[in-house]
Amino acid sequence: MQHEVETCELCNCPGGEVVWESALCRVVMVEDADYPGFCRVVLQRHVREMSDLPPAERNQLMNVVFAVETAVRQLCQPDKVNLASLGNLTPHLHWHVIPRWRDDKHFPNPIWGSVQRVVAQRRKPIGVRELGEQIINALRQAQRSGT
Numbered sequence: 001m002q003h004e005v006e007t008c009e010l011c012n013c014p015g016g017e018v019v020w021e022s023a024l025c026r027v028v029m030v031e032d033a034d035y036p037g038f039c040r041v042v043l044q045r046h047v048r049e050m051s052d053l054p055p056a057e058r059n060q061l062m063n064v065v066f067a068v069e070t071a072v073r074q075l076c077q078p079d080k081v082n083l084a085s086l087g088n089l090t091p092h093l094h095w096h097v098i099p100r101w102r103d104d105k106h107f108p109n110p111i112w113g114s115v116q117r118v119v120a121q122r123r124k125p126i127g128v129r130e131l132g133e134q135i136i137n138a139l140r141q142a143q144r145s146g147t
């Protein structure tokens with residue numbers, strides 16, 4: 001485990017531009033012109049699996065994932081959102097929040113699947129600040145509604 005932590009990409013780098021963070025986790029924006037709004041929610045410490053987290057932290061982490069999903073839906077108007085937690089290559093808890101459109105490069109495959117089409121028109125990029133503000137709004141709203 002010690003060696004794993006020393007060589008872990010997410011222990012050593014933020015993993016993208018930081019949009020929002022707490023003591024538990026950070027939200028980073030992934031630079032991918034095909035998927036504006038693509039974010040990762042990364043645990044601040046090295047933990048391999050969701051079931052290794054105490055239940056209260058699992059809930060806190062998922063609340064952030066859902067707030068990011070809400071923010072991405074508001075800003076990007078995707079046809080679908082993909083939530084994914086893989087970590088086969090980087091076994092450090094992180095969730096991918098990926099906006100998807102019927103005409104995106106890989107639809108209906110996962111974004112890691114084979115390319116389905118050439119996309120001529122790029123989608124409008126999303127600003128880190130506006131995304132951060134929407135995430136804060138979504139977190140506040142979730143807190144108010146007691147979830």
Ligand SMILES: [Zn+2]
Binds near residue numbers: 011045046
């Ligand atoms: Zn790590």
